[in-house]
Every structure is written in structure tokens, then in C-alpha cells.
Amino acid sequence: xxxxQYEVLTFEGSDWLFESRFLRSEKEAALKVAQEIEKARRIKxxxxxxxxxxxxxxxxxxxxxxxxxxxxxxxxxxxxxRAPRRAGARKPGPKRKSKSSVRLVSSEGLIVRxxxxxxLALAVGIGALSVTPDILRWLVEIGVPICSAxxxxxxxxxxxxxDILLVSTLVGSLLLVVFLLRGYLTSLQKVPPRxxxxxxxxxxxxxxxxxxxxxxxxxxxKLAETALAEQEGRQDPHAxxxxxxxxxxxxxxxxxxxxxxxxxxxxGATSAEALVAESLQPxxxxxxxxxxxxxxxLGIPMDNYNKFALTLYAAGASEALCxxxxxxxxxxxxxxxxxxxxxxxxxxxxxxxxxxxxxxxxEPRYLGATQCGRDAMxxxxxxxxxxxxxxxxxxxxxxxxxxxKPVQIVTIMFTDMVGSTDLTQQQGDSAAQEIVxxxxxxxxxxxxxxxxxxxxxxxxxxxxxxxxSANAVEAAWDIQQHVxxxxxxxxKQTMALRVGLNAGEPIAEDDDFFGAxxxxxxxxxxxxxxxxxxxxxxxxxxxxxKTGTVFMSIGERSLKxxxxxxxxxxxxxxxx
Numbered sequence: 399x400x401x402x403q404y405e406v407l408t409f410e411g412s413d414w415l416f417e418s419r420f421l422r423s424e425k426e427a428a429l430k431v432a433q434e435i436e437k438a439r440r441i442k443x444x445x446x447x448x449x450x451x452x453x454x455x456x457x458x459x460x461x462x463x464x465x466x467x468x469x470x471x472x473x474x475x476x477x478x479x480r481a482p483r484r485a486g487a488r489k490p491g492p493k494r495k496s497k498s499s500v501r502l503v504s505s506e507g508l509i510v511r512x513x514x515x516x517x518l519a520l521a522v523g524i525g526a527l528s529v530t531p532d533i534l535r536w537l538v539e540i541g542v543p544i545c546s547a548x549x550x551x552x553x554x555x556x557x558x559x560x561d562i563l564l565v566s567t568l569v570g571s572l573l574l575v576v577f578l579l580r581g582y583l584t585s586l587q588k589v590p591p592r593x594x595x596x597x598x599x600x601x602x603x604x605x606x607x608x609x610x611x612x613x614x615x616x617x618x619x620k621l622a623e624t625a626l627a628e629q630e631g632r633q634d635p636h637a638x639x640x641x642x643x644x645x646x647x648x649x650x651x652x653x654x655x656x657x658x659x660x661x662x663x664x665x666g667a668t669s670a671e672a673l674v675a676e677s678l679q680p681x682x683x684x685x686x687x688x689x690x691x692x693x694x695x696l697g698i699p700m701d702n703y704n705k706f707a708l709t710l711y712a713a714g715a716s717e718a719l720c721x722x723x724x725x726x727x728x729x730x731x732x733x734x735x736x737x738x739x740x741x742x743x744x745x746x747x748x749x750x751x752x753x754x755x756x757x758x759x760x761e762p763r764y765l766g767a768t769q770c771g772r773d774a775m776x777x778x779x780x781x782x783x784x785x786x787x788x789x790x791x792x793x794x795x796x797x798x799x800x801x802x803k804p805v806q807i808v809t810i811m812f813t814d815m816v817g818s819t820d821l822t823q824q825q826g827d828s829a830a831q832e833i834v835x836x837x838x839x840x841x842x843x844x845x846x847x848x849x850x851x852x853x854x855x856x857x858x859x860x861x862x863x864x865x866x867s868a869n870a871v872e873a874a875w876d877i878q879q880h881v882x883x884x885x886x887x888x889x890k891q892t893m894a895l896r897v898g899l900n901a902g903e904p905i906a907e908d909d910d911f912f913g914a915x916x917x918x919x920x921x922x923x924x925x926x927x928x929x930x931x932x933x934x935x936x937x938x939x940x941x942x943x944k945t946g947t948v949f950m951s952i953g954e955r956s957l958k959x960x961x962x963x964x965x966x967x968x969x970x971x972x973x974x
Contacts, residue, residue: 401690402449404462408435409442417443421683422740429463436465436473457694472935475843478526585650595669600863625885664735664749668727674725675732682737685778685956692787698794707767711757711790712737713755715778722779766846767793769839776887796847807899809870809901809937810916811850813841814859816894833893834858840880848873853910855880859895859923863911867940871947872971874899881929898923899969901940903921921957924965931969948972 402422407414417435420428425447448457465473512745538834661909664672689711716737720730729754738748758764770793778786793926814836815821822830841860845852848869853861864870872896887893900922920936926932938949948970956964 399951402447403687403690403748405446405448406432406435407444408439408445408464409444410524413907414444419687419801421682421687425462432463432465436470437476440473441465448893521677557825561572586709596612605774621840647676654925664728664731667732671726671728672732675729678716678719678723678725678729678733679736679740681719682712682733683740685715685775686712686737686740688778688783689774689787689790692790696791698790704794704797707739708792709738709751710758710764710767711771711774711793711795712741714768717768718772718775719779723777763797763846765839765842766796766844769843772839775951799849806941807867808904808906808915809864809899809902809940810910810911810919811862811864811870811874812856812859812898812920813837813862814856814898814923814926816896816928818858829891836884836888836891837881837893837895840884841877844873844876844880861911861920867899867937870899870901870935871931871933871941874933874969875947875971878929878931894928896923896926896928897931898926899931901934901936917959918964921959923966925955925957925966932966933969935965935967946972 404420404425406417406420406428408417409415416891418428418431420431428445432445435441436443442465447460447462529940532736580758595690618719683882689708691709713734716733717730717935720733723735723920734752734755735745735748738751739745743751743915758768774789775784815834818834821833838855840861841862842852844850845862848864849866850864850869850873853863854863864873877897881893881895897918900915900919900920902913902918904911905913922932922934932952941947941949949967949968952966952968954965956963
């Protein structure tokens with residue numbers, strides 16, 4: 399399962415700053431906000447799609463929109479483009495000198511330069527010939543035999559041919575001059591002949607090109623202005639915004655109609671009830687958005703088992719919302735399906751999940767996650783959105799807590815609702831059953847939290863077992879605390895609960911326990927007063943020094959079925 403969110407960021411200074419966040423179904427709204435920001439504040443924006451994979455716990459991001467340079471220039475020019483343009487208002491910018499080192503010359507100029515190079519070479523060659531006789535005389539004076547090519551001598555080492563000497567001197571001078579001036583020659587490029595223009599020279603060519611570019615830009619600006627005027631309408635400059643909003647609204651209405659139609663097809667549901675559930679969906683979506691952010695911040699690994707815990711957490715939240723809004727069971731079913739749909743579950747699969755909720759709640763670990771979702775939604779509706787998901791860490795720690803190693807001694811717990819029969823007569827079966835559901839939810843949540851196991855439901859209470867007496871004491875105290883919290887929140891549906899504890903070696907058979915250990919735990923529960931927790935000496939001894947709990951003896955009591963009096967202890971917490 400993937401959780402998708404969209405984030406709008408703005409580029410201010412040299413950093414991208416977070417602006418706002420949107421859910422999976424609000425992609426168009428995120429794009430709209432980004433475009434409105436870039437128009438209003440004239441800055442770059444982008445929309446990032448964040449995908450959180452609940453199976454692997456990995457998060458990925460991708461950019462689905464970013465202001466392009468052309469778009470930014472268009473936004474920056476937009477006010478000027480809409481204003482009336484005065485004739486001649488735009489002028490071509492100043493000419494810039496070319497940074498290139500290549501100089502352009504005409505064919506005539508190129509020929510003149512080559513002639514000058516040849517003349518220079520000839521001058522150098524003639525100068526070299528003029529000094530050649532002096533060089534030859536000097537060679538003869540130092541004893542070098544030199545003779546003419548026309549009168550050879552056996553003793554001559556150097557023969558001089560005047561014609562060859564002339565040609566070689568001229569060619570060598572030419573090559574030397576060309577070599578020295580090669581950089582100058584390579585910097586020349588030939589340009590094709592052109593007709594004379596008024597003013598002449600390269601400046602006239604550049605001015606004409608600039609004027610042409612300016613004319614083309616003016617034409618394009620005029621076409622863009624005309625198209626913009628036709629699209630937006632000069633009578634209403636905000637017409638395109640209204641059209642976008644209308645399309646977006648129509649799309650939302652179409653999606654809403656399809657979802658309502660699917661919900662109305664649920665067993666016993668009507669279109670009116672589907673609409674009520676759909677109206678509650680934004681609250682659940684905002685709630686789950688905060689839950690997902692908290693999970694990502696905690697780095698909770700979301701394998702299939704943890705993913706199911708999140709689903710139960712969401713189911714408990716939607717149920718609490720319906721209870722707070724006093725909705726019937728059909729609306730609860732529809733909202734539960736919508737809640738699972740937010741997490742990526744199809745409507746049909748969500749309906750099957752809701753049908754199995756009763757079965758799921760019989761498992762304490764499942765019920766614990768569901769009850770935490772209920773409590774979190776209660777806090778959320780009271781305005782504590784930031785702290786509503788503070789329990790998520792405990793939810794997943796308890797969800798993944800390994801079962802404790804079985805031991806021979808088992809601690810048995812009994813809970814009993816005080817005055818349940820009178821409650822049925824006073825408020826009716828429906829109201830009494832609602833309170834029983836609250837009792838079941840509270841007890842099962844505490845069992846899941848402290849590794850307890852529900853053995854059976856006794857009608858007015860629950861029998862449970864613990865491998866650790868310390869956990870059993872902590873669970874009993876947690877149950878009474880949540881009962882008190884429930885009574886504060888629901889003064890018209892209060893309950894009084896008593897809890898009894900005993901430890902021993904009961905007989906285990908068919909997932910149930912029998913024997914004196916179980917019977918004594920039931921008698922201790924019957925001896926307990928409303929809102930009280932009593933336990934035997936065995937429980938006190940096994941829990942001493944482990945829980946920070948105070949065990950106060952209330953003396954020995956004679957219990958039905960036991961000949962010897964039994965000393966009982968009241969459980970309370972030490973005050974600092």
C-alpha cells in the first residue's frame with residue numbers, strides 16, 4: 399500500500415522552502431496553488447509528489463511540476479503584456495561588440511594584404527642579396543675556398559651559382575615572412591561581396607539585423623497579446639481562473655458522485671447515509687495525514703503486519719468520529735469503507751474488511767490498535783491535533799511485542815460491570831449494550847497493551863490470563879484509569895467496574911482455565927467494590943518491586959467455597 403502526498407515549495411534566495419501539503423486526491427489543487435504563487439509572488443515554484451510505501455517503509459519523491467525559465471519570464475512580463483503598448487516604446491538594446499578575435503575583410507582588402515606580404519618578402523630578399531658579397535669576401539678572408547659554379551676547382555669546398563643563390567634567397571625570405579605573419583593571416587576571413595548600404599560598413603549590417611529582430615519580437619508579442627486577450631477575455635481578466643475552478647469543482651463533484659454511488663450500494667445503505675459519510679471524510683483524511691507524518695518521523699517499518707495495525711488504527715478513528723457525531727451503524731460502515739479507501743484500499747475490499755471487524759476485535763492485539771485509534775480521534779476532535787498521535791509509538795511497540803515465554807504460574811483476571819442488570823432496566827437494552835461495548839473495548843485494549851489473553855466473556859465482564867503477575871496488575875490499573883476517562887467524556891453513559899486478580903497453576907484445557915486458581919480470582923472480583931482492584935497475596939508477592947504499585951492489605955475475608963479466610967490487598971499507585 400502506498401500513501402501519496404503532494405508538497406508545494408517555493409524558491410526564495412538560494413533554497414527551496416516548504417509552502418503547503420496536499421493529500422492524494424488533491425493533486426490538481428496543489429498544481430493550482432503552485433501556479434497562483436508563482437503569479438502572485440513572481441518566484442519559481444515546484445510540486446513534489448511524496449510516495450510512502452507502507453510495505454517496505456521506503457519514501458520516494460518526484461517532481462511533477464516546476465517553473466521553467468520560459469514560464470518565469472512569461473510571468474515577469476505578464477503585467478507589461480496586459481498594459482496598452484505605446485508605439486515605439488520598445489527599442490532595440492545597445493549593440494554589443496563581438497568578443498571574437500576574427501576580423502572580416504572584403505576580397506579587395508584580402509588581395510591588398512597578400513600583395514603587401516609579398517612585397518615585404520621581396521624587400522627582405524633584396525636586402526639579403528645586397529649583403530651576400532660581403533659575407534662571401536669574409537669567408538674567403540678566413541680561408542674558406544669559394545669558387546664560381548662556372549669555373550670549378552678541386553680545392554673548392556663551396557660552389558656559388560648566382561641564379562640559385564638569388565632564387566633561394568627570395569623563397570627563403572618569403573617563407574620566413576609568411577611564418578612570422580601566420581597569426582595575422584589566419585585572423586582574416588573572407589566575406590562575400592555585398593551591395594552597398596546607406597552608411598556602409600559593419601555597423602549598417604548590425605543595425606539592420608537588430609531592426610529585423612526587433613520587428614519579429616514585436617510581431618510575436620502582438621500575437622501573444624491577442625491570444626491572451628481572446629483566452630482570458632478583456633471584459634473579465636480572471637475568466638481563466640474561474641474556468642479552472644469550475645473544471646476542478648466539476649471533477650470533484652464527479653468523483654464524489656461515483657463514491658456516493660458505491661457507498662449507497664453497501665448493504666442497508668441509502669444515498670442520504672452515503673452523503674453523510676462522505677461529509678465526514680475530510681476530517682478522517684486530515685487525521686490520517688497527521689498519523690502518516692508521525693509514523694514517517696518515527697521511522698516505523700511498515701511490513702504487512704504493521705500495515706494491518708495502521709488499518710485497525712484508522713478503523714478505530716472513524717468509529718470514534720461516528721460516535722461523536724451520533725451516527726448510526728450504516729453510516730459507520732460507509733465511513734469505515736471511505737477511511738480504508740484513503741489508505742489505498744478499494745471500496746469492495748474495504749467493505750469486506752468492515753464485515754470482519756467484529757471478528758478482529760476478539761483478538762486483544764487487534765483491539766489494542768483499534769482502541770488507540772479511537773482515543774486519538776477523541777483527542778483530535780477536542781482540538782489536540784498535534785498530540786493526537788502521541789500513542790502511535792506505543793501502538794506499534796505493543797503490536798510487535800513478542801509473547802512472553804510460557805510459565806507454570808498463570809495470573810487470572812476477572813472484570814465485572816457493577817449494576818449491569820439495573821442499567822438494562824433503566825436505559826434499555828440498546829444503551830446497556832453500548833456501555834458493554836465500551837467495557838469490552840477498554841479491557842481488550844489493556845490486554846493487548848500488557849500481553850494479556852482474553853479467555854472468555856462472562857456477559858458482564860471478561861476473564862483473562864497473564865503469564866506475568868506484574869503485567870496483570872498494570873493492566874488492571876490501566877483498565878480502571880480508562881474507565882474513569884470514559885466516564886468523564888460520557889457522563890450519560892458511565893460505568894462502574896471492579897477487577898479481581900489471583901495467581902496459581904490452573905488447569906488448562908481447550909483454551910480455557912479451570913480449578914481453584916480461577917475460582918478464587920472470581921470470588922476476589924465479587925468481593926471488590928466499584929472502581930476498586932483487589933488481589934491475593936500470591937499476586938502481591940510475584941509483583942513486589944516490579945511495577946511501583948502499592949499493595950494495601952484490607953484484612954482477611956471469608957469467600958464462598960473456601961474454608962480458610964483469604965487475605966486481600968487493594969492495588970493503588972504510589973504518589974510522589
